[in-house]
Amino acid sequence: MHKTSIAWRRWALRAAIPVAAAFLLLASLWMAVRITPLQSVTAAGQTVDVGAAAPGLGFSGPGEMDLFGQTIATQPQFPGPVRPRLRLTHITANAELEQLLGSSDKNSAGILGSQLSAGWLRYGLWESAVSAGIVVVVLSAVTGLRRYSLRRTVAVLASGVVAMTAVNAVGFVLLASGTPTALRHVHSLSDLVGRNAGYPVAPADGPSLNGVQAVVIGDSTAAAIGNRPVAHPSALDKACGRSADSFAEQLAAVNNWNVLNLACSGATVRTGLLGPQPAGSLSAPAQIAQLQRAPKARVIIVSVGADDLHWADLTRFCAASPDCDDRVTDAYFQQQTAQFVMDYRDLLTQLAALPGHPAVIVNQYYDPFGPDTSCLAAEHVDAAKAKTLQGRLDQLNTALQQGADAAGFTSVQPSFAGHALCSAEPFVQGPKDKAPLHPTAAGELAIALADQGALYEAERSPSTGQTSSGDSSSSGETSSTGGP
Structure with missing residues (x-):
């Protein structure tokens, strides 16, 4: 009876290891998405921070647009459970005003999409490094408490980094492989929120009021x-x-x-x-x-x-x-x-x-x-x-x-x-x-x-x-x- 109890505990421990490992990897991904700094890109007179929204359960869906503290679902749909999060941080009206409002000049407006795509890729690299760092910290604490040898500690840490890298590769590279392309098709922020903003309002008819301060x-x-x-x-x-x-x-x-x-x-x-x-x-x-x-x-x-x-x-x-x-x-x-x-x-x-x-x-x-x-x-x-x-x-x-x-x-x-x-x-x-x-x-x-x-x-x-x-x-x- 005693031997059966010991065998059961060993089996339970072995079964719990992959469950705990999966939980650690997913929790690290979730945490990294939340703490990794967004990547700032500038194009068409506006500055946008690019990052990832909290992972969802579906395999496709809208991203998030943070506009003046209000979260708005993007019009474009993105593949994968990890989707873009974009935050407008700076507006400058200049020669690209029509781009800001929704330009018909797709060649010049394409600069914004290219910058967003590049920002997404940079964010993915930073997030991978941050999530791997989280895994290393957690596993270092575990191996220290269990007093593993140096060789075994290095092996555990290396395995954790490799596994976390694989998870990020699946999340960002495989499942979200279409995200960079989708972002490159964004010509203005109006494309993201599904609006067709009008051209600048023309001055009203009438004499100039030059005495107004x-x-x-x-x-x-x-x-x-x-x-x-x-x-x-x-x-x-x-x-x-x-x-x-x-x-x-x-x-x-x-x-x-x-x-x-x-x-x-x-x-x-x-x-x-x-x-x-x-x-x-x-x-x-x-x-x-x-x-x-x-x-x-x-x-x-x-x-x-x-x-x-x-x-x-x-x-x-x-x-x-x-x-x-x-x-x-x-x-x-x-x-x-x-x-x-x-x-x-x-x-x-x-x-x-x-x-x-x-x-x-x-x-x-x-x-x-x-x-x-x-x-x-x-x-x-x-x-x-x-x-x-x-x-x-x-x-x-x-x-x-x-x-x-x-x-x-x-x-x-x-x-x-x-x-x-x-x-x-x-x-x-x-x-x-x-x-x-x-x-x-x-x-x-x-x-x-x-x-x-x-x-x-x-x-x-x-x-x-x-x-x-x-x-x-x-x-x-x-x-x-x-x-x-």
Whole structure:
């Protein structure tokens, strides 16, 4: 009986060795994919990091595109369980602007695909070395604990390296042999996410507005909806909800600027900034087309994103639901965010291509709720719901900041600390006000101060030659907040 027990343990030990070895190899591959540095490639005015996504279970599927913190499945399908992971890190608009947006010149655009393919191959070599190193570390610990002889230790380590190399050869060379070819067929990032971006938006018709030093584009936050209307408003001013309390007006007064505020309530990147927007019975022209009528503007301030994500609808749904942190709502939000970051890239690219290269400031969104939500009890919004909504705003702000960083722009987040919705002196309009959760006049001033601080820092920085406070002597006007 004793001999049978010993034999059983020996058999179990021998059977466990290949299982443990397979686990070690696969775990090393998984870990190496996560820690191996991505390989940076530059082509067509953009810098992309190339690496591998976490291995999947299928033998083919999409890769991953990390765009401003949002993971998007690529349009091309790649063979093998190990597929590319790509991350956009830098945008520069130059002579290759059409490549960035989806060029028809496949010969020159092919440079990007070749660089991506080369980056993938370099990454594969680095990953093989890292995974082999992981195996060596683990096996060194095992052989040390078991006090193997030097000769046996070397044999075990060599066997581990050979086995890990074989696994990488199967994963990267054999099963993913078609990946380099697939990457070489990528002519622009639009090919990766399956979009056909349009050509740069043409300037709007009309005379040049040479006296404008700064332009504000964006949504209802920039329009300052719910506050005092602008003096002598046009029909479009009224339809867009533009206010005399907007941060555009505040910046105009402080700097003695002529600021053109093109913001319109309900504007999104695609419908409002890059394309026309219905505004009541009117149609607001594309804001980026209108701003090009101000060729001497040295500063562009952007406030956009909330309407792209249907923030108002999400807030109302959250208030009406027992719990707004459910999977369905989150999936909807992630889908809208993925769409937004792709549109946002198009906007950033076209802003970077503006003649004169004005300084661009991208405004993030403020925290409207703060720690106290007692005044929202009647609206069925408690601290947990407010935390969920703020978490989604934080995700939007992350995308706004990472996109601005990639384009070399400045991103700022105004602080409403101590002045949230339920505070004694809120910077946010309440549920019964004209535009709930939008900034009050004081809130717009806080945004203006954040932007002014960013402009001041940019002027002090010797590396930022394009930022200027403007030349107020070029025009006798000090403010122009309505549409032209």
